[in-house]
C-alpha cells in the first residue's frame with residue numbers, strides 16, 4: 001500500500017528514536033549497528049582542523065551516539081577536550097563507553113536536543129545525523145550549530161554523499177533505507193552546500209572516507225571568514 005508516509009512510523013506508530021528511547025535493548029542494538037560502520041571514522045582524527053585544535057581545543061559531537069567517534073578523537077589527541085550532546089537514554093551509553101576508554105576527565109556529557117548545541121567549541125561534528133532528516137529539519141539543526149559556533153570554529157559533517165555523476169555508491173542504498181526508516185535521505189555535495197548556505201555556513205572542503213563516506217568541512221560565513229581557508 002502506498003501511503004507516502006515513513007514506513008517505520010506507519011508500522012510502529014512513532015518516530016524510531018522515540019521508539020528506541022522506550023526500549024533499552026533495541027536502543028543498544030541500534031548504537032551497536034551504528035558502531036559497526038565506524039570504520040568510516042578511521043581517517044578523521046588526522047583531519048587538519050582536529051590537528052589544529054589538538055593543543056587544548058574543544059570538540060563538540062552533536063548527536064554523537066555511543067561516543068565512538070569522540071573516543072577515537074580523544075585517544076588520538078590527549079590534550080583535546082570533548083563535549084557530547086545526545087538524547088538522555090543514549091548519553092548514559094556514551095558515558096559508560098567513554099568512561100571505559102578512560103576519557104571521563106576530558107569529556108562533558110550533555111543530555112539534550114539539537115536546540116541546545118553547546119557554544120564555544122573549536123570543532124563541531126555532525127556525523128551521520130543530517131541524513132536522518134528532511135531539508136527543513138536539517139536547516140534548523142545547522143542553524144542551531146551556526147548560532148553556537150564561534151566565528152573561527154569548524155564544522156565537520158560526516159555523511160555518505162550521493163555521487164553527482166550517478167556512479168555506484170553505498171549512498172544510493174542508504175538513500176532508500178533512510179527514506180523508509182526515518183523519512184530522511186542522502187544528498188549530493190551541492191545539496192549540502194545549499195543547506196549550509198541557508199544556515200549561514202559555507203562548504204570549504206570535502207574529503208573521502210572509507211565505506212563510501214565523506215567528510216564535509218564547513219565554516220561560518222562572516223566578516224572573519226571568507227570561506228577561502230582550505231582544510232586539506
Ligand SMILES: C[S@@+](CC[C@H](N)C(=O)[O-])C[C@H]1O[C@@H](n2cnc3c(N)ncnc32)[C@H](O)[C@@H]1O
Pocket residue numbers: 017034035062063064065066069085086087090112113114126127128129132
Ligand atoms: C544515526 S545516529 C548517529 C550517531 C553518531 N553520530 C554516529 O555517527 O555513529 C543519529 C543520532 O541522533 C540522535 N538524535 C536523534 N534525535 C536527536 C535530538 N533531537 N537531539 C539530539 N540527538 C538526537 C540519536 O539518538 C542518534 O544517536
